[in-house]
Amino acid sequence: MRDITFDNITETVIQAYSGAQDARSGEILALLIQRLHDFVREANLTPLEWEAAMGILARAAASTDGERNEFILLSDLLGVSALVDLLDGQQDQKASITTLMGPFYVPETPVLENGSDLTGDNDGERIVVYGQIRDSADKPLSGAQIEVWQNAPSGLYAVQDPSQPEHNLRGTLHADENGNYAFATAKPMSYKVPEDGAGGELVRAGGRHCWRPAHIHIMVTAEGCKRHISQIFDLNDPYIDEDAVFGVRGPLAVPYDQQPGEEELARFANIQRPFNIASVDFVLAPA
Ligand SMILES: [Fe+2]
Numbered sequence: 100m101r102d103i104t105f106d107n108i109t110e111t112v113i114q115a116y117s118g119a120q121d122a123r124s125g126e127i128l129a130l131l132i133q134r135l136h137d138f139v140r141e142a143n144l145t146p147l148e149w150e151a152a153m154g155i156l157a158r159a160a161a162s163t164d165g166e167r168n169e170f171i172l173l174s175d176l177l178g179v180s181a182l183v184d185l186l187d188g189q190q191d192q193k194a195s196i197t198t199l200m201g202p203f204y205v206p207e208t209p210v211l212e213n214g215s216d217l218t219g220d221n222d223g224e225r226i227v228v229y230g231q232i233r234d235s236a237d238k239p240l241s242g243a244q245i246e247v248w249q250n251a252p253s254g255l256y257a258v259q260d261p262s263q264p265e266h267n268l269r270g271t272l273h274a275d276e277n278g279n280y281a282f283a284t285a286k287p288m289s290y291k292v293p294e295d296g297a298g299g300e301l302v303r304a305g306g307r308h309c310w311r312p313a314h315i316h317i318m319v320t321a322e323g324c325k326r327h328i329s330q331i332f333d334l335n336d337p338y339i340d341e342d343a344v345f346g347v348r349g350p351l352a353v354p355y356d357q358q359p360g361e362e363e364l365a366r367f368a369n370i371q372r373p374f375n376i377a378s379v380d381f382v383l384a385p386a
Pocket of ligand 1: 201203314316
């Protein structure tokens, strides 16, 4: 096509990409081109505004390396990561709701006994998190693997802070024969996602902030089930209704200040007192 015009450019570009070998890639590309072009038309985008957008992407690339991915942060801050996760969960109606994995997951953390206390030398209040892991037919998932990670009272994750022990406040446990899991930990803190890069620019441009409410990350894996990614939020956190990355889900927000009753004090007799309790069950979707 030689005579490209305002009216034919979108169709021309879509046609140019119509030879995709993979049908799904072809479908996604055609939709992306159509929507991008529609966006430019509808926003009446000027060359200077487009240049500014490219500048944000260039700065995102500049701060992306093996440790940090600013594009994931942009996706999170625009709610796209949350939307992709919610869309994925649409088909898992009988399973617990999932949420974002976030950037601080570390695979192969030390295997701890179910019921362990991760608190170590961390300050702050202690909380015992416990519950049951089941499949969507309500069968307890004996031996399900539970990976836990969270930030320290300083607000930083171990991966962000060389002064913390390598595996501070993270570990891997396995549910017992009835699918029950438990661990004690120091209460996590609200924290800001990085605001010194393109993500920060975006947030400031939109009159928002970078805070996330306190949460404990949990990933559950069990044979025959879909990998289940979750976060347990402090219901009373000041940022619970304004998570910078739109990760909070109603059923995953629980109070962190519940006192244990006699039953919990007996069940968690090995945990140093005082501690609060939070109970969350996880129902996994089939693989
Ligand atoms: Fe987090």
